[in-house]
Amino acid sequence: MGNVPGKLDEQGINTINANVPNANTSSNSTHTNSTSTNSGSSHVRNTRSSTISSFTGNSTRSSRQRRATSLVGSFINGATGRSRSDTAAINKNSTKKKNPKERDLLKEEHDKKLVVKYYENVDGGYLAPYGCHHREKLDYDADVVRKLIIDRKLAPFYIPLEDFDTNWTDQEIIKIFDSLTLHQAYIQDPEEFDDIPLGNDIEDYDEIISLVSMDQSLSKRDQKKLKSMIFKARLYRRRINWQEMENEIYFNGKLEAKNKNLPSDDLKLALYKYNGMECPICFLYFPGPMNISRCCLQPICTECFVQIKRHDPHFSHDEQNSEQQEDDPHLLISEPARCPYCATPNFGITYTPPIDRCTGIHGYAPKSYVSKGNQQGKTATETDAEHPTVTSDEDDNTSPSANVEPPSRRTSVSANDPSVVTSDMIRPDWESRLNKARLRLARKSANATAIHMSNRLVERRNINNDNAKDLEEEMIKHAIRLSLSDGN
Amino acid sequence: MSALPKRIIKETERLVSDPVPGIQATPNEDNLRYFQVKMRGPIQSPYENGIFKLELFLPDEYPMEPPKVRFLTKIYHPNIDRLGRICLDVLKNNWSPALQIRTILLSIQALLATPNPNDPLANDVAEEWIKNEPQAIKTAKEWTKLYAMNEVMD
Ligand SMILES: [Zn+2]
Numbered sequence: 007m008g009n010v011p012g013k014l015d016e017q018g019i020n021t022i023n024a025n026v027p028n029a030n031t032s033s034n035s036t037h038t039n040s041t042s043t044n045s046g047s048s049h050v051r052n053t054r055s056s057t058i059s060s061f062t063g064n065s066t067r068s069s070r071q072r073r074a075t076s077l078v079g080s081f082i083n084g085a086t087g088r089s090r091s092d093t094a095a096i097n098k099n100s101t102k103k104k105n106p107k108e109r110d111l112l113k114e115e116h117d118k119k120l121v122v123k124y125y126e127n128v129d130g131g132y133l134a135p136y137g138c139h140h141r142e143k144l145d146y147d148a149d150v151v152r153k154l155i156i157d158r159k160l161a162p163f164y165i166p167l168e169d170f171d172t173n174w175t176d177q178e179i180i181k182i183f184d185s186l187t188l189h190q191a192y193i194q195d196p197e198e199f200d201d202i203p204l205g206n207d208i209e210d211y212d213e214i215i216s217l218v219s220m221d222q223s224l225s226k227r228d229q230k231k232l233k234s235m236i237f238k239a240r241l242y243r244r245r246i247n248w249q250e251m252e253n254e255i256y257f258n259g260k261l262e263a264k265n266k267n268l269p270s271d272d273l274k275l276a277l278y279k280y281n282g283m284e285c286p287i288c289f290l291y292f293p294g295p296m297n298i299s300r301c302c303l304q305p306i307c308t309e310c311f312v313q314i315k316r317h318d319p320h321f322s323h324d325e326q327n328s329e330q331q332e333d334d335p336h337l338l339i340s341e342p343a344r345c346p347y348c349a350t351p352n353f354g355i356t357y358t359p360p361i362d363r364c365t366g367i368h369g370y371a372p373k374s375y376v377s378k379g380n381q382q383g384k385t386a387t388e389t390d391a392e393h394p395t396v397t398s399d400e401d402d403n404t405s406p407s408a409n410v411e412p413p414s415r416r417t418s419v420s421a422n423d424p425s426v427v428t429s430d431m432i433r434p435d436w437e438s439r440l441n442k443a444r445l446r447l448a449r450k451s452a453n454a455t456a457i458h459m460s461n462r463l464v465e466r467r468n469i470n471n472d473n474a475k476d477l478e479e480e481m482i483k484h485a486i487r488l489s490l491s492d493g494n
Numbered sequence: 495m496s497a498l499p500k501r502i503i504k505e506t507e508r509l510v511s512d513p514v515p516g517i518q519a520t521p522n523e524d525n526l527r528y529f530q531v532k533m534r535g536p537i538q539s540p541y542e543n544g545i546f547k548l549e550l551f552l553p554d555e556y557p558m559e560p561p562k563v564r565f566l567t568k569i570y571h572p573n574i575d576r577l578g579r580i581c582l583d584v585l586k587n588n589w590s591p592a593l594q595i596r597t598i599l600l601s602i603q604a605l606l607a608t609p610n611p612n613d614p615l616a617n618d619v620a621e622e623w624i625k626n627e628p629q630a631i632k633t634a635k636e637w638t639k640l641y642a643m644n645e646v647m648d
């Protein structure tokens with residue numbers, strides 16, 4: 007496995023860059039959106055206009071019209087008994103819905119990116135989380151986070167210590183480091199997957215799924231639920247396997263004395279002895295420097311930072327009482343995450359990378375790290391010399407102290423500051439999630455209205471033809487209103 | 495049952511070694527995410543001299559999700575319903591992972607001292623509180639005597 011680490015600098019980076027072709031552009035647009043959505047009514051209006059664009063994609067007006075006419079059609083057809091399938095077809099067109107297979111594949115891809123690989127390291131940390139928190143909330147954009155870590159805009163995921171004792175000797179610290187695993191131990195059989203038929207191999211997945219589909223004792227909905235649980239449970243098991251494979255690669259790497267991608271003893275000490283601190287949220291001990299909240303300058307580890315996100319779309323508190331408004335998709339809102347320490351909206355952090363510890367991707371080999379005090383005999387082999395951004399170890403004429411902390415920020419900075427990484431930046435899909443929730447609600451109320459109206463139509467038809475006509479007109483008007491309000 | 499995160503272990507240790515005055519939180523031996531809580535009613539409130547039992551549970555997602563807390567002792571309060579559920583913003587939308595068991599319990603104790611009938615959970619109690627506050631306070635005192643005088647702090 008000796009050549010795995012070497013490959014990374016070319017391959018790893020290229021795939022990362024390919025995956026996020028314009029991470030900067032997307033984060034900028036998130037900025038403008040979230041700042042303009044800070045207060046009250048302007049919030050609703052702003053997100054409304056963005057709703058249009060995401061509903062339609064290209065030409066707003068024409069597709070809105072298309073939507074209106076087809077909705078009218080479906081309402082009218084509803085009266086003659088064809089409504090439901092037609093509405094379903096329309097809904098399918100209006101949101102490019104991913105098919106279940108695609109969705110499963112995306113989830114799988116995502117989980118693969120959460121595997122910690124020792125040769126993907128930055129300044130002594132890694133690109134994937136250690137797993138301090140419950141895995142449910144690791145739904146951040148892994149490509150964005152990986153890139154931010156490589157760009158040194160976000161602290162890497164370090165392996166935390168449960169405790170740290172200042173009395174530990176260097177030898178003890180090195181020994182503890184060497185016993186650390188890349189990822190927290192997984193629970194082999196989580197309770198939530200009890201009684202889920204798993205099958206044995208990846209190949210028989212389709213077979214299990216088709217068995218579920220044929221099970222007449224289950225309703226369609228229960229079948230769907232069971233299928234998704236089977237998928238989840240199997241993915242979880244595979245995730246354990248993927249991590250175990252990487253653990254083994256790490257273990258084998260440690261057996262090679264000359265492995266350049268493993269940290270030198272000096273690096274281990276630099277990480278944990280001189281720069282460590284406890285994160286105020288998970289209470290675990292991490293190497294510094296930590297991310298600092300943009301508003302109140304409090305430290306937060308990356309493990310905790312990626313957990314903080316917007317609440318699911320909900321109705322704003324004031325409007326919650328009236329039942330009618332519960333139907334209005336535009337009153338569904340999603341507010342930017344708040345700072346956990348001071349509750350300032352639009353949570354974000356800044357990160358100043360360590361000055362003398364630029365190792366791993368876009369830096370020099372972790373093995374060659376020598377602390378300032380030991381630097382006389384240093385022969386740092388630059389693995390990536392063509393990167394001018396590397397704050398290298400040239401200025402070794404400074405203090406002899408083991409480590410130099412980068413100057414830390416003394417004032418708060420705005421969420422738009424280019425140095426800030428906001429919670430929205432690592433979950434750029436928050437807006438499409440909101441739109442989806444709105445669309446779901448719109449569909450639900452459209453269906454309810456259609457059913458209600460066609461019932462009335464059938465009733466009335468038996469009595470009076472004029473009345474039926476009135477009602478038909480009313481329905482068309484309603485349909486137009488509904489579809490227009492979808493886009494406004 | 496997932497492994498107990500360090501944060502929960504450390505919080506529990508600190509709760510035991512440095513308890514909050516008037517609040518006692520004891521983890522269940524079989525489930526260290528489940529706490530039995532005793533809370534003294536704040537002085538000069540209708541709950542004065544009462545000792546209220548609560549249960550507190552830390553879900554798997556804690557501290558990213560708030561603890562679940564419920565009164566076990568019957569209590570007459572506009573923000574606490576018949577099942578003991580508590581209407582408190584920090585237990586819902588305003589939860590922050592920087593808050594702790596300790597701070598949450600202190601917030602609940604503060605809620606006892608300052609009932610807020612305008613954001614009610616128990617509608618009938620809140621109504622009474624707005625319509626006839628002296629009567630409501632009298633009832634709260636009576637309930638305290640009836641239901642919250644059987645416990646002692648250890
Ligand atoms: Zn943390």
Ligand SMILES: [Zn+2]
Pocket residue numbers: 299300301302303345346347348349350
């Ligand atoms: Zn803050």
